Amino acid sequence: MLVLMNPLLLDTQICFAVHATSRALDGVYRRELTDLGLTYPQYLVMLVLWEREQVTVKELGAALRLDSGTLSPLLKRLEAAGFVRRERSVADERSVVVRLTGEGDALREPASRVPARILKATGLELEELVELRGTLGRMTRALTEAAS
Amino acid sequence: MLVLMNPLLLDTQICFAVHATSRALDGVYRRELTDLGLTYPQYLVMLVLWEREQVTVKELGAALRLDSGTLSPLLKRLEAAGFVRRERSVADERSVVVRLTGEGDALREPASRVPARILKATGLELEELVELRGTLGRMTRALTEAAS
DNA sequence: GGCAATTGAGTTGTGCACAATCAAATGGAA
DNA sequence: TTCCATTTGATTGTGCACAACTCAATTGCC
Numbered sequence: 001m002l003v004l005m006n007p008l009l010l011d012t013q014i015c016f017a018v019h020a021t022s023r024a025l026d027g028v029y030r031r032e033l034t035d036l037g038l039t040y041p042q043y044l045v046m047l048v049l050w051e052r053e054q055v056t057v058k059e060l061g062a063a064l065r066l067d068s069g070t071l072s073p074l075l076k077r078l079e080a081a082g083f084v085r086r087e088r089s090v091a092d093e094r095s096v097v098v099r100l101t102g103e104g105d106a107l108r109e110p111a112s113r114v115p116a117r118i119l120k121a122t123g124l125e126l127e128e129l130v131e132l133r134g135t136l137g138r139m140t141r142a143l144t145e146a147a148s
Numbered sequence: 149m150l151v152l153m154n155p156l157l158l159d160t161q162i163c164f165a166v167h168a169t170s171r172a173l174d175g176v177y178r179r180e181l182t183d184l185g186l187t188y189p190q191y192l193v194m195l196v197l198w199e200r201e202q203v204t205v206k207e208l209g210a211a212l213r214l215d216s217g218t219l220s221p222l223l224k225r226l227e228a229a230g231f232v233r234r235e236r237s238v239a240d241e242r243s244v245v246v247r248l249t250g251e252g253d254a255l256r257e258p259a260s261r262v263p264a265r266i267l268k269a270t271g272l273e274l275e276e277l278v279e280l281r282g283t284l285g286r287m288t289r290a291l292t293e294a295a296s
Numbered sequence: 297g298g299c300a301a302t303t304g305a306g307t308t309g310t311g312c313a314c315a316a317t318c319a320a321a322t323g324g325a326a
Numbered sequence: 327t328t329c330c331a332t333t334t335g336a337t338t339g340t341g342c343a344c345a346a347c348t349c350a351a352t353t354g355c356c
Contacts, residue, residue, distance in 0.1 A: 013281050014267070014270075014277050014280065014281050015173050015177070015266060016192065017280070017281050017284040017285055017288070018166065018169050018170050018173055018284060019170055019173070019188075019192075020213060020284070020288050021166050021170075021284045021287055021288045021291070022166050022167055022169075022170035023213070023313075023314095024287075024288045024291035024292050024295070025163050025166055025167070025291060026313080026314090027291065027292075027295040027314085028291050028294055028295050029163070030314080030315095031295055039340095039341065039342080040167075040342095041341085041342065041343090042341095044164065056304085056305095057304075057305060057306095058303090058304060058305085061304095065168060065171070066342095066343075066344095067343080067344070067345090068304070068305050068306065068307095069305095069306085069307080069308090069342095069343070069344060069345080069346095070342060070343050070344075071305085072305065072306055072307080073306090073307095073341080073342085074341080074342075076306095077341080092303090092304085092351075092352070093304095093350080093351055093352085094303060094304040094305065094350070094351050094352070095303095095304065095305080095351095096304080096305065096306095118163060119162070120294075121290060121291055121294035121295075122162075122287050122290055122291060123286060123287065123289075123290030123291075123294075124283070124286070124287055124290070128283060129162050131283075132162065132165070132280075132283055132284075132287075133161050133162050133165050135272070135276060135279075135280055136165040136166060136168070136169045136280075137165055138271060138272070139169055139172075139270050139271065139272055139280075140165070140168050140169045140172045141271075142269060142270055142271030142272075143169070143172035143173060143175065143176050143269055143270060143271075144172050144175075146176055146268075146269035146271075147172070147175040147176050147179055147269075171343075171344095174343085174344090175344085178344085178345095187311065187312080188312095189311085189312065189313090190311095204334090204335095205334075205335060205336095206333090206334065206335080209335095214312095214313075214314095215313080215314070215315090215335095216334075216335045216336065216337095217312095217313070217314060217315080217316090217335095217336085217337080217338090218311095218312060218313050218314075219335085220335065220336055220337080221311080221312085221336090221337095222311080222312075224336095225311080240321075240322070240333095240334080241320080241321060241322090241334095242320070242321050242322070242333065242334040242335065243321095243333095243334065243335080244334085244335065244336095
């Protein structure tokens with residue numbers, strides 16, 4: 001089989017597929033989230049906040065696997081947009097607590113329409129999506145271990 | 149089932165899984181490609197060139213689904229690193245032809261060791277990888293159509 | 297109590313990805 | 327031949343992701 005004869009080809013196809021899918025999803029999210037005034041990474045942050053209402057930057061980083069280099073400016077923009085407030089924690093002054101504003105909370109309802117449209121855009125059935133989630137989860141865990 | 153009750157959750161898990169996997173792959177590639185002096189997107193460009201030896205920016209863009217905003221500076225850096233040469237096409241002066249240099253060609257051999265290491269790092273079996281490639285390919289196509 | 301080590305957030309630097317824009321070149325229609 | 331719509335790649339602007347680094351606060355040990 002050609003693929004086994006040429007690992008460069010397989011590598012390209014598998015990893016590029018993940019890369020390309022990620023970017024295609026970015027594109028669809030961009031279209032869906034523009035009216036809400038959010039980018040996809042910002043939407044991910046908001047998802048966490050809609051669930052918990054207040055988190056530290058550290059907790060956000062753990063939930064989304066992002067470091068403060070990415071989160072700090074991103075949260076700054078979210079704050080500038082009026083969706084969140086950032087405050088120093090009283091318990092530990094190194095920590096910054098992020099809270100929803102009324103505006104940020106109000107985004108939840110319109111945002112709740114986005115997922116159905118995204119899932120539909122994938123063209124995949126639910127069983128396929130569930131299996132995909134499982135495979136990617138295992139893959140990411142293995143990759144994360146391999147990188148450390 | 150909880151997932152069906154809460155599409156925000158499914159959306160997060162499926163699409164975030166793709167996003168997270170893509171970033172985890174980026175991380176592993178970064179580790180593997182540093183010694184070659186390449187980033188992952190640059191590696192993708194080199195892959196195309198190792199196959200065809202000379203392509204236009206337009207062709208690269210089509211192969212990798214990248215526009216000139218991304219490719220132009222990326223190729224500039226590859227040229228600065230001595231791996232490629234960029235020249236205006238004689239047949240159509242709007243076009244720029246990208247060619248490998250000797251240095252760029254010499255990277256092919258060490259680069260050929262990378263894929264096996266990446267595939268191993270995924271922790272997945274070949275059949276799983278092949279199926280994953282298929283699913284992601286279909287998904288990307290659907291997403292690309294949905295975005296247009 | 298004092299100090300070394302650790303932690304959490306912010307900053308700097310680099311490269312990437314996309315939208316919008318622009319200038320020069322090209323191809324096709326009139 | 328002329329005109330004009332389209333094409334090609336470069337540039338500008340914005341946001342993201344990571345590595346390396348900085349600074350202040352906190353922790354843990356002697």
